[in-house]
Amino acid sequence: MTVEALFDHLWQDYITRLCPSAEKVHTLLKEDEALINDHIALRTFNVAPLGIETLAKPFLDLGYQVSGDYVFEAKKLAAIHLEHSNSLLPKVFISELRVELCSEALQNIVAKLVAQVDETKLSSAEFLYGGRLWDVSHEDFQTLAEESEYASWLAAHGYGANHFTVSVNQLERFQEVVDVNQHLREAGFAINESGGEVKGSPDVLLEQSSTMADKVAVMFSGGEHVVPGGFYEFAKRYQLEDGTYYQGFVAASADKIFESTHQ
Template identity: 50%
Template sequence: MTLTIEQLLNAMWQDYLALTPDAKPIHQLFADLNQGIVVNDHIALRTFNLEKVSLDKIAKSFIEAGYQTVDDYQFPAKKLFARYFQHPDETLPKVFISELKVEELPQYCQEIIHDLVSQVPEESVSQQGFCYSGRPWSVTKEQYQELASESEYASWLAAHGFRPNHFTVSINHLSSHSNIESINQLLQDKGYTMNTSGGLVKGSPDVLLEQSSTLAKEIEVSFTDGVMKLPGCYYEFALRYPMPNGQLYQGFVAASADKIFESTDTKPSP
């Protein structure tokens, strides 16, 4: 059965909630303050740059639903390439997909990742729901820890597989709050831990985008040789500013996204 784009996005949301204990109460908090309306600015997905599970493969379901490529981004320090996609229907969230440049990691990490991806059935990647299908491989705690020593991104992906890494509340569509500082204060007052890497607010009006995010809470993850408590997913908040033509900026800011990635790190940088 082919899902509509709305059904696909809802299925991704349900999968995300299972890995993000904070998401449902935060969503409800803003729904209660905004007549039930909370608009999602964008969804982010992660993958490796290996042919079988490449960014293009992950994007396929969105492209087929009418999404179009808008822009590319490079994150040299984290060895990532990313691309974002937008739908002509502006009520649908943007989709931000990143991929890890496996060849830039040490050889032992490359071998682990190639081993994991070799376990992915070729036919499953072409399924519409692959982007929220979870972890399609067996992985040990040792493999996870070896990847984590070089790339938090790689270890998160090895542990959780293919699924939304975060959803994003559009502050522009909230009637209850008009600035990101008040959003952050509300969340902190409610006891949520925020990502302070690069500052509580990433970006500025000058770059037409401000972002903040919760820190991913730890959840239990099963490995072939036991269970570990690891960061799951996080919730982001974005405020977009108008460009000279009056339209809201729709892109992303690489320097800010670089710090947002650290919302799933076991030890985010100061």
């Protein structure tokens, strides 16, 4: 599979299963040129065989390299981001829940999910946009959500892009993230206000915002329920002293972006 094909599959899964409203956002922001995707984000548990390394491998095989690592202590998460030598390709942000830091109840539910995983499916990049590798009850989903929204989201949806990200630097009509937010509000979208509607600043070389997650129907083992799905993010990057643009992530800002999927 080519890297272009992988991102196309991730996009189709994202707009079909996780964030159907993304197509409307895309239409509202698209100009003459195709929108540049700054990055995508993927979630996982740090339990073998599902840790960050497993999700990173298909990208590393396609020429990506690890370019940064992050810790989110309050949410018990660790993360890395990957970059490709072709700067037009999206960065990939992969996070994992540090399950051993969580309650025994959460650990037991995650162990129950991971025990269902067919490891042979992890040998192909297709699992990255294949959804759940387990069955889960709505009761277990709710138990997880009380402690970790991240864990409940992953349990419900499995693998796929938590979000795609429009590069605001490319846009001609909107130079500022706040202007993108206002345009989307006028079209009926809710913006994530946690930590302020714009996370970051020129001082940290990155500004970000996001819609609140779509509500999507998910089939649990006891029936269908509507839960938060994916969201769309917007990022503006600032230049370094050498004239290149900052390519990393700001942990304090990313911490609030995670909350776009809160119930």
